[in-house]
Amino acid sequence: MLTSIRSTITFDKKNLDDKTLLNLYKNMLRPRLIEEKMLILLRQGKISKWFSGIGQEAISVGVTMALNKEEYMLPMHRNLGIFTTREIPLHRLFSQWQGKANGFTKGRDRSFHFGTQEYNIVGMISHLGPQLGVADGIALASLLKNKQQVTAVFTGEGGTSEGDFHEALNVASVWQLPVLFCVENNGYGLSTPTNEQYRCKDIADRGKGYGMESFVVDGNNIVEVYTKIKKLAQSIRKRPRPILVEFKTFRMRGHEEASGTKYVPKELMQSWAKKDPVENFQAYLKNEKILTEKQEVAIKEAIIHEINENLQIAFDEKPIESNVTTELNDVYKPFEYKEVSPKSKTEELRLIDAISLGLKQSMQQHKDLVIMGQDIAEYGGVFKITDGFVKAFGKERVRNTPICESAIVEAGMGLSIAGMKAVVEMQFADFVTSGFNPVVNYLAKSHYRWNQQADVVLRMPCGGGVAAGPFHSQTNEAWFTKTPGLKVVYPAFPYDAKGLLATAINDPNPVLFFEHKALYRSIRQDVPTDYYTLPFGKASLLKEGNDVTIVTYGAGVHWALETLDNNSDINADLIDLRTLQPLDTEAIYKSVRKTGKTIILQEDSMFGGIASDISALIMEHCFESLDAPVKRVASLETPIPFINQLEEQYMAKGRFEEALKALLAY
Ligand SMILES: Cc1ncc(C[n+]2csc(CCOP(=O)(O)OP(=O)(O)O)c2C)c(N)n1
Numbered sequence: 196m197l198t199s200i201r202s203t204i205t206f207d208k209k210n211l212d213d214k215t216l217l218n219l220y221k222n223m224l225r226p227r228l229i230e231e232k233m234l235i236l237l238r239q240g241k242i243s244k245w246f247s248g249i250g251q252e253a254i255s256v257g258v259t260m261a262l263n264k265e266e267y268m269l270p271m272h273r274n275l276g277i278f279t280t281r282e283i284p285l286h287r288l289f290s291q292w293q294g295k296a297n298g299f300t301k302g303r304d305r306s307f308h309f310g311t312q313e314y315n316i317v318g319m320i321s322h323l324g325p326q327l328g329v330a331d332g333i334a335l336a337s338l339l340k341n342k343q344q345v346t347a348v349f350t351g352e353g354g355t356s357e358g359d360f361h362e363a364l365n366v367a368s369v370w371q372l373p374v375l376f377c378v379e380n381n382g383y384g385l386s387t388p389t390n391e392q393y394r395c396k397d398i399a400d401r402g403k404g405y406g407m408e409s410f411v412v413d414g415n416n417i418v419e420v421y422t423k424i425k426k427l428a429q430s431i432r433k434r435p436r437p438i439l440v441e442f443k444t445f446r447m448r449g450h451e452e453a454s455g456t457k458y459v460p461k462e463l464m465q466s467w468a469k470k471d472p473v474e475n476f477q478a479y480l481k482n483e484k485i486l487t488e489k490q491e492v493a494i495k496e497a498i499i500h501e502i503n504e505n506l507q508i509a510f511d512e513k514p515i516e517s518n519v520t521t522e523l524n525d526v527y528k529p530f531e532y533k534e535v536s537p538k539s540k541t542e543e544l545r546l547i548d549a550i551s552l553g554l555k556q557s558m559q560q561h562k563d564l565v566i567m568g569q570d571i572a573e574y575g576g577v578f579k580i581t582d583g584f585v586k587a588f589g590k591e592r593v594r595n596t597p598i599c600e601s602a603i604v605e606a607g608m609g610l611s612i613a614g615m616k617a618v619v620e621m622q623f624a625d626f627v628t629s630g631f632n633p634v635v636n637y638l639a640k641s642h643y644r645w646n647q648q649a650d651v652v653l654r655m656p657c658g659g660g661v662a663a664g665p666f667h668s669q670t671n672e673a674w675f676t677k678t679p680g681l682k683v684v685y686p687a688f689p690y691d692a693k694g695l696l697a698t699a700i701n702d703p704n705p706v707l708f709f710e711h712k713a714l715y716r717s718i719r720q721d722v723p724t725d726y727y728t729l730p731f732g733k734a735s736l737l738k739e740g741n742d743v744t745i746v747t748y749g750a751g752v753h754w755a756l757e758t759l760d761n762n763s764d765i766n767a768d769l770i771d772l773r774t775l776q777p778l779d780t781e782a783i784y785k786s787v788r789k790t791g792k793t794i795i796l797q798e799d800s801m802f803g804g805i806a807s808d809i810s811a812l813i814m815e816h817c818f819e820s821l822d823a824p825v826k827r828v829a830s831l832e833t834p835i836p837f838i839n840q841l842e843e844q845y846m847a848k849g850r851f852e853e854a855l856k857a858l859l860a861y
């Protein structure tokens with residue numbers, strides 16, 4: 196592990212002037228001195244967890260100084276030097292760590308888990324890997340807009356074992372994105388040494404496998420880091436492509452302060468202590484007479500003064516006041532819905548045609564909208580929704596992706612950070628599991644955490660009745676309706692689908708847009724052929740009656756309609772929810788108060804589905820109006836099976852009519 200590092204640091208200043216060298220030094224000293232102070236505050240219980248980057252400062256500082264300020268950086272938990280070198284006022288960092296309002300997350304997330312557009316920094320989420328794909332998205336935006344900018348993203352060597360790393364590097368290489376992948380190999384991932392983490396010699400070797408240039412750099416040598424990255428960045432700006440750099444360094448303290456370093460061999464620690472990036476560079480500058488003793492003292496005093504002054508500002512700041520309304524209001528970015536009414540004549544369209552036409556018109560409306568998905572370009576997608584799109588909009592905006600749901604959802608997030616819009620087509624809704632983490636942890640929480648919109652729509656071809664078995668038939672909306680920060684749309688008709696898709700794309704929040712495969716070609720309706728929008732959170736009342744309220748959505752709507760057609764004596768309110776998050780509770784309550792009886796029909800299996808929550812809401816809000824217990828009808832508590840007779844038995848449809856009649860007879 197240590198072979199590629201020299202035992203003493205030799206600095207080759209090349210043509211760097213003294214001012215630059217001194218700046219490199221000062222910029223390394225600042226995070227070092229802040230950390231020393233933080234360790235004291237930690238012991239005094241004045242800040243929570245601390246992840247130390249002591250010994251790794253040359254990487255953060257060298258890379259940051261090599262980039263332009265407009266270029267995005269996506270740091271990790273040990274990259275304090277990035278934040279300080281980008282000159283974020285220290286009191287704001289201190290407020291962030293104390294969970295105060297002048298920080299970056301209103302006390303909602305800790306340590307370095309934040310981003311700031313003001314400084315072009317996008318902080319990590321705890322899961323480490325996802326930001327690698329986010330960097331791809333930012334770089335894609337830069338490429339599409341011909342900005343000639345580099346995006347630098349960081350990971351530890353431990354994080355390189357995550358699938359996100361592989362996916363992100365592969366996508367960046369296939370798409371030739373201007374990303375600088377920086378791996379800080381500091382010997383350990385928590386307590387795990389590198390020989391239990393990976394088996395190649397250098398992580399840089401992996402570059403070859405992705406068709407990507409890669410380099411090993413002495414991460415403790417600030418001059419080497421700075422000059423090498425500066426050169427690489429210039430080259431990437433001229434000729435966009437990803438490059439992988441492995442910085443060899445060492446983690447001099449515990450994973451976080453409480454966990455210690457008992458498992459690290461003493462000799463290893465001692466040998467790396469001799470390579471301290473700050474002390475060695477300081478000694479070099481003094482030897483070269485670039486830094487005098489007097490200057491050194493003055494610089495340190497000035498930084499310590501700056502730290503203390505800023506700490507005082509943060510300590511003086513009052514604690515955050517908890518306020519339920521503020522919290523709830525920040526989960527979603529405010530979106531002012533604009534009604535666009537259809538003007539044109541209508542045409543009979545199948546659900547699939549309506550979605551395709553709607554998507555096409557949104558591509559025309561939003562020049563910054565990019566669609567990504569497997570086989571969606573020339574092939575037109577497995578359901579042919581994007582057939583002809585490449586011809587109309589070009590391959591830059593209609594992007595075939597490798598099979599890597601995580602990286603593509605993350606890339607959608609990156610596009611959004613860079614001010615663009617993304618629609619990601621899941622080939623089947625079932626496959627969203629391979630990109631689940633970025634959906635529920637990244638997209639969903641971004642606005643709440645640091646006010647960053649996730650302007651991404653995930654199209655989700657879903658549902659059973661197509662004899663496709665457990666992995667191509669699920670309707671998995673419940674995984675998302677329970678996650679604050681996501682919106683969930685589930686139309687049952689072509690007209691609704693077209694208008695709601697337009698709104699989903701206009702809305703800057705992350706939207707899961709469910710499209711039932713069994714309805715794609717079986718449901719037809721007269722649909723306006725020009726662009727129009729429909730509002731979220733408004734159910735439609737398809738039938739009116741006084742005996743019972745039927746609440747459903749998706750395929751359930753058509754099952755209920757069929758049942759009512761076959762039983763003309765039943766007088767029911769039939770509510771098609773259309774969107775599940777936001778949910779039109781008022782429409783539900785109004786009807787329940789009128790009929791006194793409610794049945795909720797969902798295609799998903801019962802437990803934990805949205806029918807249960809709707810039932811609970813009705814109990815809580817309409818109890819006095821109820822003449823019977825609220826009834827739920829759902830599919831069996833099994834995975835969805837393949838062969839017709841089993842699938843039919845599984846489906847809620849077969850049990851609905853009987854349940855409805857039993858409720859009416861109650
Ligand atoms: C998905 C996930 N698994 C596990 C963890 C717990 N964890 C946090 S940091 C870390 C070690 C990371 O090691 P490395 O990538 O080498 O970065 P370093 O801490 O050494 O800088 C682990 C295991 C996590 N945060 N997320």
Ligand SMILES: [Mg+2]
Pocket residue numbers: 351352353379380381382383384385446
């Ligand atoms: Mg590590």
